[in-house]
Amino acid sequence: MAGLCCCMPLSSRSNFRTSRLMLETRHGRTMVGKSLGRRNLQIKADVNFVNAEEGKKLIAVEGYAILDVRDKSQYDRAHIKSCYHVPLFIENQDNDLGTIIKRTVHNNFSGLFFGLPFTKVNPDFVQSVKSQFSPESKLLLVCQEGLRSAAAASKLEQAGFANIACITSGLQTVKPGMFDSVGSIELQDAGKAGLVTIQGKISAVLGTVLICAFLFVTFFPEQAEKLLQMAPSG
Known part of the structure; x- marks a missing residue:
């Protein structure tokens, strides 16, 4: 067999939900008593x-x-x-x-x-x-x-x-x-x-109004000054 991939759910039951652990063996050959080839063992938890x-x-x-x-x-x-x-x-x-x-x-x-x-x-x-x-x-x-x-x-x-x-x-x-x-x-x-x-x-x-006014005065001082001059006095 060229490769073996197996998923074995190992569940821990509770009153809530089940956490699944999956063991994956890839690119390897398994024989009784020993494993041949490269093996990648991963553990994944939900x-x-x-x-x-x-x-x-x-x-x-x-x-x-x-x-x-x-x-x-x-x-x-x-x-x-x-x-x-x-x-x-x-x-x-x-x-x-x-x-x-x-x-x-x-x-x-x-x-x-x-x-x-x-x-x-x-x-x-x-x-x-x-x-x-x-x-x-x-x-x-x-x-x-x-x-x-x-x-x-x-x-x-x-x-x-x-x-x-x-x-x-x-x-x-x-x-x-x-x-x-x-x-x-x-x-x-x-x-x-x-x-x-x-x-x-x-x-x-x-x-929002105050902050916009502050930013306008900060970045456009000349325009702000002209607007102030146009405002009615007294």
Whole structure:
């Protein structure tokens, strides 16, 4: 036989979903007692997506550790007690010209209105997780909306972690009191900041007008001066 490819599902049943482990043997010949040729052994684990209640059971019943992958600002506002924090994105403090321009624009819009920090992918994310957990560890990944935890789970899966779960749609779906938390606000509100939390849409509109005016005066001072001269006095 020129090659052998076999998939053997090894399932670990729980009340939630099944994590499948698939063993693949390629480009090799198998005989009783020994294997001939080149063999490539891979282990692939499916990420387990659960809701908040199922996630809480994974922690209590199956001993999953909570890994919060949000940025520091959201983590500081509110996080689950006794969780581990390794951000998938970190604040971008690079000082090249392109980054400075992007950071300025971001801070004047998304940062001002929604309190979102200017970030970049954490290059040490996987290594930081590996320094705290073994690949066999059971990890429940959480973020605010569910997107970052899914991306983080993909990175950890590629790095060899086999027991990963994520809360679908993130902490914004968590009901008050479901988890013991630390912080000044509820977990589901940790993603809210900036002008939109003060007076809602009215503040956002006014903020947009003020920022546009500021940018116009900054980049087109002569035109702004002419407009001011045309304005009625007294």
